[in-house]
Amino acid sequence: MKSITDQLTFSVTLTNKARTIAEEYSKGISNPLKKQQIYLNTLAVYAVDYYLQCMGFATDLEGSDSRDRLTIQLMNVADLNIKNIGKLECRPVLTNTEICEIPPEVWSDRVGYIAVQFNSDFQEATILGFTPQAAAEIPLHQLQSLDDFLIYLSELEIANSSQIEKSPTMVKIGQWLDGFVDAGWQTIEHLLNPQQLGLAFKSTVTMTRGQKIDLGMNLDKISVALVVKISEPKAGEIDILTQVYPIGNNVLPEGVELSIKDESGEDVLSVTSRNEDNWIQLEFSAEVGEKFQIIITHKEFQQTRIFEI
Structure with missing residues (x-):
């Protein structure tokens, strides 16, 4: 098993626009823990959306539950719809954390879970790797590589397209x-x-x-x-x-x-x-x-x- 530091990662600069979006979705939330949860989830989805578009995958950000204001207040959700593939859960990981936590409410109806780690000042997000199956905690060193992730998505896209056409x-x-x-x-x-x-x-x-x-x-x-x-x-x-x-x-x-x-x-x-x-x-x-x-x-x-x- 390779250390996560030996694997391919992808870094995304979190612009003022990204942080403004996250602040807008978390605005008005009185519970400080829930407010931070929505803020981090929104940044994680933003970073993965940018990454997937760079990799040539079509996404439906606005059609995702993570863009529904009522849903994000009721659930710990950070999903991103990928066209012709399904929902990908984008889980935030803080600096110096060795695990990716996945809440039980998103253990179904997902094609996979991708870990997004932020630096200390939230200026940058690093996409570390993914897992196709949910668990309460996934050690970061057990994540599958982004190389495997892109192959996985491509195979899903081909399979789903074949089912639609035939x-x-x-x-x-x-x-x-x-x-x-x-x-x-x-x-x-x-x-x-x-x-x-x-x-x-x-x-x-x-x-x-x-x-x-x-x-x-x-x-x-x-x-x-x-x-x-x-x-x-x-x-x-x-x-x-x-x-x-x-x-x-x-x-x-x-x-x-x-x-x-x-x-x-x-x-x-x-x-x-x-x-x-x-x-x-x-x-x-x-x-x-x-x-x-x-x-x-x-x-x-x-x-x-x-x-x-």
Whole structure:
């Protein structure tokens, strides 16, 4: 692990304009600690916004919660919206501090957390590094480098752009019974090890297929198997068991969500993995001609598959 002093940093001069903005947002706050919190958060967001624009990323500063006067009074928030990527939390770090503190209220709905350290007279801000995951305290020497940060943002931008441009392909699950299986769906023996195979299902399984799903990018990617088991139609309905298994591990990461939505996008069923879960599953029935979505989510990453019976 490199010392933070050995890593690339980026310094931003805090102009009179920057300090005036911070003073304006903290003006009228009677609690001195809250007043300082808003002042520092505003400067941190200003510095990161300048840095990202220099690096070629489009930001939406005015659309961020850190620019909402009511929100910043109620919460310790220093977010910056990055277009086509998401919310980045910009956390201020004072001189001679060895940790970056992240308040619990911003532990979700963030693509990452970036540490911004000020000099003693608040004339300069230094962007030190980032972490993709929240914790109450992150030692500065454990921050990932700005080189990795730029790669991370670029990968998120590419992934999000691809999701916007490409709609999921409709899986004709009813055709599976006739032997026409969509490309990319494999027998589960090719995806899972023998110890993971074979769970109880209330109906006799006619066909089982699976598909590898990647959630995340290189720095924090996890791979899971989406397994779909179907029965023979009875009275115009098919029983369906859908499961999510880890690939390359014995247990799923905590917080993997499997959900079912109907054709209109309304939630039908959902389940979320807990600590040490080997798999998660949902069982339901669908009528012939019905459409539904299976969605797998982990943190800010989501994969959707659309099916038609």
